Amino acid sequence: MNINFNPSLMRFVRNLLIIILVAKALSLVMLWYFAYEGVHHHANNSKLPEYKRYNANNIIKPTKKPDPKTASEPTSEEAQELAAYGPNISNMVLKGLFKRKSGGLVIIALRAKPNDSEVISIDEVYQGYTLIKILKNGAIFDKNGETFSLYFSEEQQKDRYASRPSKSNLADDDGGIKQVAKTDIVKYAKNVKQIWKDIGIVEVKKAGKITGFKVTRIKPNTPFAQLGLRKGDIIIKANNKAMTSYKDAIAIYKGIDKLEALELVVLRNNQETEINYEIY
């Protein structure tokens, strides 16, 4: 068999192949020069600043403003107990506090400037005083190894629960942070079947891999209906952990009773939406 190739066509094809080889070689040189992986953002477990993780509705604060002229004296038994920690800080005023097992925060201001409030959490320093403990009716500070206390004035004591909302309001949305009762979580943990009666969730797969969990139905008038989730939402992250397997979902479910805050990222109408919860 005798096959005749056009020599000029062969030369043309050969030159194209050489060009491809040179281009490929150059790209390999570039590969060596460029970066192998992208820059990652390292976030804390919660992206919210600490003061934002609390629902302001839960802060105990008197409705009446403290009188800057009146020094707060411990009159009740609670206040006397507080005073036992150390002398009162006379130049500051306690405007509100939020206490929980793992810490909390206080809202304080200088008596001379009562409107310039600061939010201080445990171990933070204000005017040289380090907040070391939060009690029901006041806070304990440390300065140069000496302990000081700061508490609500008598007038504030009488009034301090006045601004606290009723329990029924606590589940409402407040600036994007929703309230979830730990008792509800415990109830569902004991009765897993009830979860599937109240909410329908299926996995979402892309190229054979789980990319999230889709909410298919939510039963009205159940705790799930209060969570801010909607039918069609795809939960893609929980506390910055991508939900790419049942293992990830179960890990969150198992540890939820230990959490004090939960941040869900859901895909809603192809847009990512964050839902923040405070577990009380």
Place this chain on the structure above:
Amino acid sequence: MKKIGLFILYTLFFVAALLFFTPKENLYYYAEEQLKPLGVVIGYEEAIDHGFSLEIQHAKLYVQKIKSANISTTHIALYGLYNSVSIENIVLDKTFEQFFPPLIEQIDIYQNVFSPMHIKAEARGDFGEANATVNLLERSAAVTLRPSKMMLSRYKNTLRQLKRSKEGDYRYEYKF
């Protein structure tokens, strides 16, 4: 004449082959590394090499460690003679809602070989429409904004930072 024609053909073929083989994902990661010292981090994104262009999906933009925006899709096309970056659906973080409408539908940034020291950009979104030019020689940038009704009514404080022209546009100029 035939030789010149062949030379042009081979050159174009070489450029096309080089564009195709360029490790675009790695080039993008390299650009990310250059942005990091400026406090700009693009995270959680998925980079897809389409041969002659690169697509970045579901990126989150952090500026100085603050989550600033979610970016749905970015198309990057670097053809040498004509380069463009098209960004779709930018949703600014809630933190910025007080200053700027959260949804930017599209930003197109382009540069061509006939004017290599000038970069142009067009954007549209809830804020209205905007054009921008960057002069790399003079190290200056100018933005012209035609605000929407929403921008005019809700974001007056932001507009006060800009210079109003007789035509009703708002201009912002700066040197870098």
